[in-house]
């Protein structure tokens with residue numbers, strides 16, 4: 001079997017690889033279907049491993065486990081989207097726990113910091129840097145039109161503000177547009193509540209360096225504030 005590194009993950013292609021589970025798996029549901037999801041990593045990159053619906057019964061893994069994936073599916077729909085790096089466990093994917101560690105990097109080693117310039121498109125990384133500009137602290141998403149809009153959408157709706165910070169992020173090796181994609185992460189970053197999204201003083205996030213877990217898709221999308 002031809003083994004790849006996680007860094008080689010490409011939308012629309014299958015991947016066979018060995019990875020470590022970096023966080024406790026999260027269970028949720030979408031449109032009545034169960035989903036199990038966890039961050040996985042090796043010494044080259046980090047991605048999500050996801051099992052849907054019937055495949056969730058095959059998920060017997062926990063944080064810290066080393067697992068072997070054969071023919072993991074990377075969704076074709078992720079080619080043009082702003083979707084995060086993901087491997088789906090499909091019906092023909094083989095996935096099993098590996099007992100022999102063989103010197104495979106630990107969770108901490110997989111999560112070690114990288115420079116922005118070292119992170120390719122469709123890859124996660126842990127990066128320490130500065131927010132050098134803030135464009136917005138609130139965004140508006142129209143559920144009827146299914147798109148981000150101004151305070152008033154073209155259709156006449158006034159969507160509730162989302163605590164979604166956008167700006168510029170730089171670490172000395174690269175400078176990229178930034179989006180903090182979760183409201184939890186925006187709250188951690190600012191120490192403010194989502195209801196105050198419109199009133200945030202941008203200076204409070206620009207005065208010190210931050211360590212983010214995020215992925216690159218033209219922008220750097222931050223999922224988690226580490227420090």
Ligand SMILES: [Zn+2]
Pocket residue numbers: 142143144145146149153154155156157
């Ligand atoms: Zn609308």
